Amino acid sequence: MTLYVYGLVAACFLGLGFVLQQDAAARAPVADVLSFRLLLDLVRVPRWLLGIASMVAGQLTSAFALMQGDLSTVEPLLATNLVFAMLFARRLSSQRLGWSGWAGVVLLSGGVTAFIVAGRPEGTDREAGPLRHWLVFGILAGIALVLVLIARHLELFKEPPLLATAAGALYGLQDALTRVVGGIYDSSGLTGVLMSWQGYTIVALAVIGLVLVQSAFEGGPLRMSLPSLTASEPLAGIACGIGFLGDSIRLTPGALAGEVTGLLAVVVGVFILGRHPVLPEGKQREIQETEAT
Template identity: 30%
Template sequence: MTVLAAGLALAGSLFFALGAALQQFEAVGAAGPALTRLLRRPRWLLGGLAIGAGTALHIVALRYGPLTVVQPMGVASLLFALPCAAALRHRRPRRGELASAAVIAAGLAGLVLVVPEHGGPPSLGIGKAAALLAAAAAVALALRAAAGRVSPAGRAALLATGAGVLYGATATLARVLVSGGVELWLLLATPVPALFALALLQRAYAVGHFGLAFAALQVADPLTAVAFGALLLGEPLPTGVASTLTALAAAGLTAAGTVALARTTPLSPAPGPTGP
């Protein structure tokens, strides 16, 4: 069953990577990253279906295998996404891109593996949920404001990080839902940060630095979910010297890979500003 879970998670990562590459391709080619324009593009919608299929496979994988096996498989989407994006543009992925993505994936896997599994069912009251949404929104808005004052690579990273924070908040709410905490207010609240994250991510994709944007998303999402889980759901964090050293080394790998990926050439040139 563990092998089945790992295979399902790996297949989910492939679908997620393909969907992200399709959506970035359309976001760059659109007159603007507004969702109203992108929703009229069949290839962007196909990317959304692929992401949905990848998410469903990941959830099914969690049913058959432990978190410590399934979650690291998700970082494989970094290695799948760059070849998918390059194929859409009829070119081969650069070795530097794939090497940087592999370093980030290794770092993320290390971070996930040192997080202890939480045995009890999580619970979240309305007050804590409001605090979660407010904190995620504040961070995302701050990153969105800062993105307007940096280089294109920095803009892609900041916008995608903001989207990752919002997706991490969504994952925290969804964890409570799938664990049996089904309440009307929670069902209504969960899609809200996801929708704003989707819009923010399309702005990141439109800049052109797909590898960097996708890596920033993959880093920010799980780290935000772990932080919210520890602060609001009472989930444990790594303890002990070995776990701490492993987490620090994994974080260093992730940071180094992200910096290296930021120095690569964007998949397509970012358009200049056309108005205020």
């Protein structure tokens, strides 16, 4: 039960953090997209700092969840951050959920439940060897890099989904390494963590992911980026959990059907909610149109 509480509390903090960050990032200079200057500009915005504080609280709480259970169980719970983002964004837009909003909520929450019930994810002590570890890591990092390279050749308003998907892949890797670091801390303490490459890689992934997310938030409305981010992070995390952390799920025909159905429901629910009018439109487009006239 503690695992689920931590997971949902983390999702709540993350949802609030994303809404506050996007509201601030939408006002940043266009020239700062995919640049660390973007963070230097945003650090002077109180609302953005509040959003970052909320996101950090969510990530710390998710780290506690990861120490309590399996990555393949925690990641679907974190995907519910979009539901909380909807609730907080409703305060900004004064929109009601309506039938499409409630349909998205049911699909997302029902999909998470279906995946956990059908798959019954559980951790084991049989972590994969270094080759498989680096293969999964390299594939996800490579996907993120390709998405960023493609986005750089697109117009600004077409970039957010690709950048957010890339950030989600990196955040999934970060979640996996967080669980690894938790194990290192349990066995070797803080000294072991400081001597490991995983801790420093977590920081690097967090910074790069933050730049990608803020660039996505700056390039368009929240509905263009948050669905991709919310869908890609748990998928990447589950891939890491099963790929090299030793997580296992049931593979009977009935269980596989339930798992696939649950994941599809999560993805569909995420995208339905992401396109709901309750999520605020970015202000960057309005600023550009005003300057053009």
